[in-house]
Amino acid sequence: MYESGLVDAVMIATPHYDHPPEARKAFAAGLHVLIEKPAGVYTKQVRQMNEAAAASGRKFGIVYNQRMNPLYVKLRELIASGELGEIRRTNWIITNWYRSQAYYDSGSWRATWAGEGGGVLINQCPHQLDLWQWTIGMMPSRIRAFCHFGKHRDIEVEDDVTAYVEYPNGATGVFVTTTGEAPGTNRFEVSGDRGKIVVENGNMQFWRLRESEREFNKRNHVPFAAPECWKVELPPFGRSPEHVGIMQNFTDAIRHGTPLVAPGEEGIRGLSISNAMHLSTWLDDWVDLPFDEDLYERELNRRIAGSRHSKRAELQSAAPVDLSGTH
Amino acid sequence: MYESGLVDAVMIATPHYDHPPEARKAFAAGLHVLIEKPAGVYTKQVRQMNEAAAASGRKFGIVYNQRMNPLYVKLRELIASGELGEIRRTNWIITNWYRSQAYYDSGSWRATWAGEGGGVLINQCPHQLDLWQWTIGMMPSRIRAFCHFGKHRDIEVEDDVTAYVEYPNGATGVFVTTTGEAPGTNRFEVSGDRGKIVVENGNMQFWRLRESEREFNKRNHVPFAAPECWKVELPPFGRSPEHVGIMQNFTDAIRHGTPLVAPGEEGIRGLSISNAMHLSTWLDDWVDLPFDEDLYERELNRRIAGSRHSKRAELQSAAPVDLSGTH
Numbered sequence: 152m153y154e155s156g157l158v159d160a161v162m163i164a165t166p167h168y169d170h171p172p173e174a175r176k177a178f179a180a181g182l183h184v185l186i187e188k189p190a191g192v193y194t195k196q197v198r199q200m201n202e203a204a205a206a207s208g209r210k211f212g213i214v215y216n217q218r219m220n221p222l223y224v225k226l227r228e229l230i231a232s233g234e235l236g237e238i239r240r241t242n243w244i245i246t247n248w249y250r251s252q253a254y255y256d257s258g259s260w261r262a263t264w265a266g267e268g269g270g271v272l273i274n275q276c277p278h279q280l281d282l283w284q285w286t287i288g289m290m291p292s293r294i295r296a297f298c299h300f301g302k303h304r305d306i307e308v309e310d311d312v313t314a315y316v317e318y319p320n321g322a323t324g325v326f327v328t329t330t331g332e333a334p335g336t337n338r339f340e341v342s343g344d345r346g347k348i349v350v351e352n353g354n355m356q357f358w359r360l361r362e363s364e365r366e367f368n369k370r371n372h373v374p375f376a377a378p379e380c381w382k383v384e385l386p387p388f389g390r391s392p393e394h395v396g397i398m399q400n401f402t403d404a405i406r407h408g409t410p411l412v413a414p415g416e417e418g419i420r421g422l423s424i425s426n427a428m429h430l431s432t433w434l435d436d437w438v439d440l441p442f443d444e445d446l447y448e449r450e451l452n453r454r455i456a457g458s459r460h461s462k463r464a465e466l467q468s469a470a471p472v473d474l475s476g477t478h
Numbered sequence: 479m480y481e482s483g484l485v486d487a488v489m490i491a492t493p494h495y496d497h498p499p500e501a502r503k504a505f506a507a508g509l510h511v512l513i514e515k516p517a518g519v520y521t522k523q524v525r526q527m528n529e530a531a532a533a534s535g536r537k538f539g540i541v542y543n544q545r546m547n548p549l550y551v552k553l554r555e556l557i558a559s560g561e562l563g564e565i566r567r568t569n570w571i572i573t574n575w576y577r578s579q580a581y582y583d584s585g586s587w588r589a590t591w592a593g594e595g596g597g598v599l600i601n602q603c604p605h606q607l608d609l610w611q612w613t614i615g616m617m618p619s620r621i622r623a624f625c626h627f628g629k630h631r632d633i634e635v636e637d638d639v640t641a642y643v644e645y646p647n648g649a650t651g652v653f654v655t656t657t658g659e660a661p662g663t664n665r666f667e668v669s670g671d672r673g674k675i676v677v678e679n680g681n682m683q684f685w686r687l688r689e690s691e692r693e694f695n696k697r698n699h700v701p702f703a704a705p706e707c708w709k710v711e712l713p714p715f716g717r718s719p720e721h722v723g724i725m726q727n728f729t730d731a732i733r734h735g736t737p738l739v740a741p742g743e744e745g746i747r748g749l750s751i752s753n754a755m756h757l758s759t760w761l762d763d764w765v766d767l768p769f770d771e772d773l774y775e776r777e778l779n780r781r782i783a784g785s786r787h788s789k790r791a792e793l794q795s796a797a798p799v800d801l802s803g804t805h
Contacts, residue, residue, distance in 0.1 A: 239659060244569060244667070251694070254701040256646075295622070297642055297650070304695075313650055315624055323624070323640055325652055332669050333564060334685050334707045335692075336676075340571070342659050349663075358661050367578070368631075374581040376787050380661045 153180035158295035160210070160405060164436045166260065167192050167268055170197075171200035178207035185212040190418025192268030193451055194426055195417045203413055211415035217278040217442040218285060218413050219396035221387035221388040222350050226341070227286040228356070229348065236344030238287050241316075247335030248275040249326065255306050262306035268299070268451065270308030271330050272425040279339075280421035281413075283326065287341060291316035291324065291418060293439045296428035303331025307458060314428050317367040318356040326428075345382065386466050388419040437444065480507035486618070487512065487537070487732060493587065494519050494595055498527035501742075507536035510538040513729045515604040517745025519595030520778055522771040524746045531742055538742035539728040544605040545740050546723035548715040549677050553668070554613040558682070563671030563690050565614050566641075568651035573587055573604040574662025575655065579613060586752065588634065589633035589786035596777065598657045598667065599637030599752040606666075607748035608740075610653065615667060617747060618643035620766045623755035630658030634785060641755050652754075684710040730757050 153176055161171045168264050171191040177184045179458055186202070191197040192211060204211040204431045217223060232259065248271060260266025267337055272280070277370035285288050303310050311329040329335070335367065338351040346359040360367070367378035392399070396412075402411035403409035423440060431438040432452050479485060480503055487510035490500045497520040504511045511531065517540060518524040531538035544550060575598060588595025594600055599607070603710055611617050623641035630637050638656040645651065656662070665678040673686040687694070687705045694705035719726070723739075730736035750767060753774050758765040760777050 165561060238652075240656075242571060242654065245667070246567075248583060249704040251698045251701070252696075253699050253703070254714070257701040259717070286581075295624070297622070299650075302648065311650070315640050315642060317624075322630065325640060325654060327567075327569065327652060329567075331707050333687060333691050334672070334674060336667065336669075336674070340663065342573070342663075347659070347661060347663070360660060360787075364658070364660050369579075371578045372580050374578070374584040376578060376580070378660050379575040471614075 153177050153182060154420045159183060160401070162214075163187060166266070166444055167176050167273060171196040172276065174200045174211075175203045178203045178209055178211075181207065181209065183210040183405050184415065185214065185398075186415055186418070187214045188418065188421075189273055189425070190415070190422050193263070193448055194271065194423050195442070197422055197449050201416045201419060202396060205324060210401065210404045212404065212411050213413050213415045214287075214397050214399070215278060215281050215398045215413035215418075216393040217282055217391075218252075219400075220241040222391075223282050223286055225355065225385065226339075226348060226350060227288070230287055230341070230343070233345075234359065234364075235341065235346055235348060236360075237320060238318070238322045238341060238343045240322055240340075240342045241283065241287060242338075242340040243279060243283055243325070244338045245279045245329045246327060246329050246332045247337050248330045249333045250275075250304070250310075252304050255304050260460055262304070262308045262310075263458045264307055264451065264454035265458035265460040267308065267343045267464055268308065268455075269425065269429065270310050271328050272298075272309060272312060272428060275330060276328050276420050276425070279326075279328070280424050281417070282339075283324075284420050284424065285417070286416055289318050289320070289322070291424065291427075291440055292319045293317050293437050294369065294431050295437050296431040298428060298432040303329070309429070309432075309456070311352075312428060314431070316424075329440065331378040355365070355385060355388070357385060366406065377386070415442040479589065480504050480509060480750045488538050489541075489726075490514060493593070494512075495599060496692040500522040501527045501538075504537055505526050505530045505538075506758045510536065510537040510728075510732050511742065513742055513744065513745070514541045515748075515750050516600055516752070517742065519600060519749075520775055521746055521750050524749055525771070528743045528746060536733045537728065537738065539724070539731065540740050540742045540745040541613075541721065542605060542608050542745075543720040543724045544609055544715050544718075544738035546720055546727075547718040549682055549718075550609050550613055550678070551664075552712065552715065552752065553585075553677060554615070554674060557614055557668070560672075561686065562668065562673055562675060563666060563687075563692075564647060565616060565645070565649045567649055567669045568614060569665075569668075570610055570652070571654045571663045571665045572603060573607045573654060573656050575600075575657045575662050576660045576662060577631070577637075577657040578595060578629050582631050587787055589631070589635045589637070590785050591634055591668055591778065591781035592787040594635065594774050594787035596752065597633065598655050598754065599625075599636060599770070600637060603655050603658060603752070606653075606655070607751050608653075608744070609666075611747050611751065614742070616645050616647070618647070618702075618751065618767055619646045621751070621754045621758050622671070622764050623758040624714065625755060625759040630656070633742060634781070635669050636756070640759070641757060643751075667786060680683075682712060684712060684717070686710050690708040709750050715718065723790070
């Protein structure tokens with residue numbers, strides 16, 4: 152198909168491991184590419200894909216449809232424009248990914264190192280891992296993560312994660328996720344020098360300081376005083392165009408040169424955080440970003456070698472699954 | 479006064495370091511003792527105080543007035559009675575302790591190793607550190623903490639903390655606190671095998687699964703199904719009697735043998751968590767509980783030796799401070 156001359160662009164929605172090699176084939180054939188998330192399973196293969204994309208000069212997008220969500224668009228815009236001041240702390244509790252054993256048993260490739268290359272971080276969380284850095288415009292500089300593998304379910308990969316991060320400016324953050332809890336939480340809190348924003352239950356709450364905390368602290372002489380804080384009501388948010396929006400934006404980029412909302416090259420960011428969380432757990436130590444990609448690949452390969460998943464098992468698993476509840 | 483024969487009981491509200499030695503003097507004189515929080519600065523001195531209390535046979539209480547708060551009383555009761563099932567995760571964001579530099583400058587003993595023996599953990603958080611374990615009925619088994627010392631203010635001690643904990647049953651938890659943010663958050667989330675409770679803004683939100691997640695998972699065969707979840711409205715909560723309640727309970731214990739809501743011996747629990755958070759940061763490593771108390775004391779003493787606070791400085795700081803906003 153790539154070489155048929157009948158298509159200008161492809162959307163790659165294969166299993167995770169195959170995103171980078173398929174994309175590279177498509178770029179080699181001069182096609183534009185839109186890949187599903189995650190960009191790949193390990194950053195080394197994704198870096199090679201990014202290089203192929205750059206060399207091809209074709210459009211390269213990733214289906215980060217949550218970047219179309221007006222809540223996160225507004226959060227990013229408020230932060231980029233300085234309304235929240237310098238970022239001090241992020242905290243994302245994203246535990247509403249309930250998956251029963253029946254879900255994991257529905258495909259032998261699921262939740263295996265050989266089949267998926269990870270668990271809740273690689274399958275359920277790519278959107279949040281992307282938004283976590285995209286909204287604040289900052290990647291962590293180091294990570295100390297605590298992944299639990301097969302804690303709630305009979306699986307090989309992580310189904311429960313708590314991670315602590317530090318950013319280059321001294322800010323700190325926490326990311327908590329699991330597929331084992333019901334009912335979960337989806338709450339993203341960001342605090343800065345000028346206030347705090349909480350995105351939860353499809354709403355945004357915004358508290359804004361009248362002056363920056365730093366300025367207040369400098370001039371204040373009253374021991375228990377605090378800066379004046381406003382609870383701000385924002386105008387109503389519209390609906391999120393989600394996948395339709397991403398597809399339209401990709402088409403517009405090809406046809407009219409419109410900037411991509413989710414350039415494919417940025418898929419490596421969330422994946423770097425995800426890989427670093429695995430690596431920190433495996434090493435039981437800090438991981439600085441950027442991390443040693445060869446080391447990650449070696450550690451992953453050790454787990455793939457011991458994985459219960461094999462090609463034979465994959466062929467046996469042919470039962471169709473209702474995917475209507477997934478993303 | 480202890481030996482005067484004129485008093486039956488004393489309340490000790492001295493600086494933190496002096497709680498244990500003063501309590502021991504009072505017990506030696508045969509008095510009942512109610513101490514302010516924290517129980518002391520390091521667990522070794524608190525353990526000695528607890529032994530003196532036990533040997534004296536007198537009543538020993540601690541001013542954990544938040545144990546009188548009907549929200550936390552109800553949380554504890556719901557968990558103890560099994561309504562939430564086995565605990566899976568705790569998450570407390572307690573960052574609404576805004577303190578400006580003017581606060582820290584109001585007393586030279588404040589926020590010093592020699593004067594206070596710690597920062598936000600020892601001064602602002604003792605209630606939450608106690609409630610964190612009291613409500614769920616479980617102490618962490620190990621802690622990995624990330625304290626930042628003098629991050630937001632010109633002080634020696636911690637003013638910004640993120641800690642990850644693991645419990646004996648495999649549950650995990652996060653505790654985040656700071657005095658540097660405005661407006662902060664006070665949100666305590668607990669999830670269990672039977673649902674989730676969030677205490678925030680003086681309210682409790684309670685989601686209860688109709689059957690335990692474990693039982694559901696065992697019998698379920700539908701990949702994307704989840705257990706039926708009820709949002710439960712609890713009857714209104716009354717006001718918290720706080721300090722008045724603690725004082726009355728202490729008096730009732732002496733006069734009528736009423737069980738203490740906050741036995742003094744339990745002060746060591748929250749302090750153990752606090753000490754372990756310091757120690758984990760200083761060692762940049764895990765700390766198992768119970769930890770090496772002599773090691774903690776040695777590490778603390780090194781910091782006291784280098785502390786900017788001295789007795790001379792204390793004498794110079796005589797300016798009265800309006801404490802109406804504190805606890």
